[in-house]
Amino acid sequence: MIKITLPDGSVREYAAGTTSGEVARSISEGLARKVMAAEVNGEVWDTARPINNDATLRLLTWDDTNAKSTFWHSSAHLMAEALEALYPGTKFGIGPAIESGFYYDIDLGDRTIGDEDLKKIEDKMKELAKTNSAYVRQDMPKDKAIAYFTEKGDQYKLELLEGLEDGSITFYTQGNFTDLCRGPHIPSTGAIKAVKLTNIAGAYWRGNEKNKMLTRIYGITFPQQKELDEYLVLLEEAKKRDHRKLGKELELFTFSEKVGSGLPMWLPKGAMLRERLQQFLQRAQIETGYLPVMTPHIGSKQLYVTSGHWEKYGKDSFRPISTPQEGEEFMLKPMNCPHHCEIYKSSPRSYKDLPLRLAEFGTVYRYEQRGELHGLTRVRGFTQDDAHLFCMPEQVLNEFKKVIDLVLYVFESLGFTEYTAQISLRDQEDRSKYIGSDENWAIAEQAIIDAARDKGLKTVTEYGEAAFYGPKLDFMVRDAIGRKWQLGTIQVDYNLPERFELEYVDVDNTRKRPVMIHRAPFGSMERFIAVLLEHCGGNLPLWLAPLQVMILPISDKYSEYAHSVAAKLKAADIRAELDERSEKIGRKIRDTELMKTPYMLIVGEKEAAEGTVSVRKHGEGDKGAVSIDDFCTEIRGIVAEQLRGKRN
Numbered sequence: 001m002i003k004i005t006l007p008d009g010s011v012r013e014y015a016a017g018t019t020s021g022e023v024a025r026s027i028s029e030g031l032a033r034k035v036m037a038a039e040v041n042g043e044v045w046d047t048a049r050p051i052n053n054d055a056t057l058r059l060l061t062w063d064d065t066n067a068k069s070t071f072w073h074s075s076a077h078l079m080a081e082a083l084e085a086l087y088p089g090t091k092f093g094i095g096p097a098i099e100s101g102f103y104y105d106i107d108l109g110d111r112t113i114g115d116e117d118l119k120k121i122e123d124k125m126k127e128l129a130k131t132n133s134a135y136v137r138q139d140m141p142k143d144k145a146i147a148y149f150t151e152k153g154d155q156y157k158l159e160l161l162e163g164l165e166d167g168s169i170t171f172y173t174q175g176n177f178t179d180l181c182r183g184p185h186i187p188s189t190g191a192i193k194a195v196k197l198t199n200i201a202g203a204y205w206r207g208n209e210k211n212k213m214l215t216r217i218y219g220i221t222f223p224q225q226k227e228l229d230e231y232l233v234l235l236e237e238a239k240k241r242d243h244r245k246l247g248k249e250l251e252l253f254t255f256s257e258k259v260g261s262g263l264p265m266w267l268p269k270g271a272m273l274r275e276r277l278q279q280f281l282q283r284a285q286i287e288t289g290y291l292p293v294m295t296p297h298i299g300s301k302q303l304y305v306t307s308g309h310w311e312k313y314g315k316d317s318f319r320p321i322s323t324p325q326e327g328e329e330f331m332l333k334p335m336n337c338p339h340h341c342e343i344y345k346s347s348p349r350s351y352k353d354l355p356l357r358l359a360e361f362g363t364v365y366r367y368e369q370r371g372e373l374h375g376l377t378r379v380r381g382f383t384q385d386d387a388h389l390f391c392m393p394e395q396v397l398n399e400f401k402k403v404i405d406l407v408l409y410v411f412e413s414l415g416f417t418e419y420t421a422q423i424s425l426r427d428q429e430d431r432s433k434y435i436g437s438d439e440n441w442a443i444a445e446q447a448i449i450d451a452a453r454d455k456g457l458k459t460v461t462e463y464g465e466a467a468f469y470g471p472k473l474d475f476m477v478r479d480a481i482g483r484k485w486q487l488g489t490i491q492v493d494y495n496l497p498e499r500f501e502l503e504y505v506d507v508d509n510t511r512k513r514p515v516m517i518h519r520a521p522f523g524s525m526e527r528f529i530a531v532l533l534e535h536c537g538g539n540l541p542l543w544l545a546p547l548q549v550m551i552l553p554i555s556d557k558y559s560e561y562a563h564s565v566a567a568k569l570k571a572a573d574i575r576a577e578l579d580e581r582s583e584k585i586g587r588k589i590r591d592t593e594l595m596k597t598p599y600m601l602i603v604g605e606k607e608a609a610e611g612t613v614s615v616r617k618h619g620e621g622d623k624g625a626v627s628i629d630d631f632c633t634e635i636r637g638i639v640a641e642q643l644r645g646k647r648n
Helices: 020-027 029-034 065-086 115-129 142-152 155-162 225-240 243-249 268-287 301-307 309-316 337-345 393-413 438-454 495-499 525-536 556-571 585-594 605-610 628-643
Strands: 002-005 011-014 037-040 043-045 055-060 101-107 136-139 170-174 177-180 194-204 213-222 298-300 330-332 356-365 381-391 418-425 459-463 472-478 484-493 515-520 549-553 576-578 599-603 612-617 621-627
Touching: 011 020, 020 029, 020 037, 020 055, 037 065, 043 065, 055 065, 065 101, 065 115, 065 170, 065 177, 065 213, 115 194, 115 213, 142 155, 142 177, 155 177, 194 225, 213 225, 243 525, 268 356, 268 381, 268 393, 268 525, 298 301, 301 309, 301 330, 301 337, 301 495, 337 356, 337 381, 337 495, 337 515, 381 393, 381 525, 393 438, 393 472, 393 484, 393 515, 418 438, 438 472, 438 484, 484 495, 484 525, 495 515, 549 556, 549 585, 556 576, 556 599, 556 605, 556 628, 585 599, 599 605, 605 612, 605 621, 612 628, 621 628
Parallel strands: 002 055, 418 459, 549 576, 549 599
Antiparallel strands: 002 011, 037 043, 037 055, 101 213, 136 170, 170 177, 194 213, 298 330, 356 381, 381 515, 418 472, 472 484, 484 515, 599 612, 612 621
């Protein structure tokens, strides 16, 4: 007999070899029908996999993130079965679950498929799903696995097998399709009731542009049709909020192939938006003791060898630049932290100097493959709101909590009210990819856990998501239409101070190593603005909008009065422009609405005579006539209210 501990702490005894599906049935037949996978000792398993020893067990239903991931990975296998049936000889790369749905990379040989073929594949998937075929797991010796895919002629699976060890290889079969896969999967295809293949793209095999370009098919599935219907409505809303579309419509940023892919250029209104965000955070940082610094856009290769970044990332992140002197090697800067370590080291430091908080809006460059570039969310040049705090070990917890306060202030001021803090720790099984001692890692991980608990954050813990030099706290924000984004990060680092031999003189006159905290509330200016635009649909908070007020004279006769209104708004620190085009007032109002300008002021004969303005608010229409002074007072009050009381 084995003991199974359930989430409520109750313990049940079962015969060794009992499956989680059988445990679910012993509790309730209704529960068993809903269970898609199970967490056994924290690892996600198929419900048909035998449990042979005492274990903790959590049964996963559709509402659980890991259940959705399992469901969508199983759907990728179902799509692969449909593709193999429709296009015999198709070769398969990888087919993982992603945040919303799944994809599979395939090689169709000389054939091609387009969007018009997706409906045919969907129909085949639905037909196969109705057979209710079980997903069957089978352990496979490496030699037999190689023999299977050699006979099938699938070189991509054979290449994947090269990196696997005998004894760790599993196959999954459902219906007439067998795949190399570690799983887990849902019990059977019958749970997949609604299918939508969303688009087709190209993807280099293993992300290497020297390899063959494969066809990537994206899709999403649900246990019920109504859930798919709701998702498609959400998808349409997301298209309206696409930051690339909004960026063009609102004249915020642009791209040029002559400048280079993935290198955004900010137009005047976009530059004003960036500047407002930067000033907002700079003011908050100054209030909490940060000191501004600036570092070059390049660094010598040796800087990154010392930091360990070169060894870990090499050519994936670093791009050399031509140098004037033979023997010199300089790289475009892919991160700011090594430069800040050298700033710390530029002067002797005492315990009286700590914590030392260095902040920089530093532009960095990373080579992203062309196929992975996406608007402002995936670029090759971006600006981080970077800061590095150097402190004594006993100061880490308090400093970390202060940074949490700053991150939450940023989120709340910009309307991000739903967020989860992800505690990103080391992979418990493979620690070879991390640098530093186990002792320092344990201290750093515990500091993050304690800080998140003390601040009352809603948290999830993810193993294997830490940076190579230290654990971190990542903030997962939910936007207005329910999507999750990773914004803001805080990291504890005992390793870079060691590698750069950073020191401070303690109160007892001994030399000690400081601890380093990395933090970026925005993450990057580009990605943050992209997410913000999609969150608010381009309707930026009044305090942040590049243009707060558009003044619309009814005709040229009132241009002089309109200019006097603009001057008064400017004197009140309100950002305003005039629309002096020779257009009818209705056209001017429509155009200003499309630009999502928060307020319009209509001025004509009556307003000029009475010293007033007729106010229209974006999305709400006419608000009546008020004096210019009263309008200025109202706008300044709204801005103050939006920023007041956010910081605790």
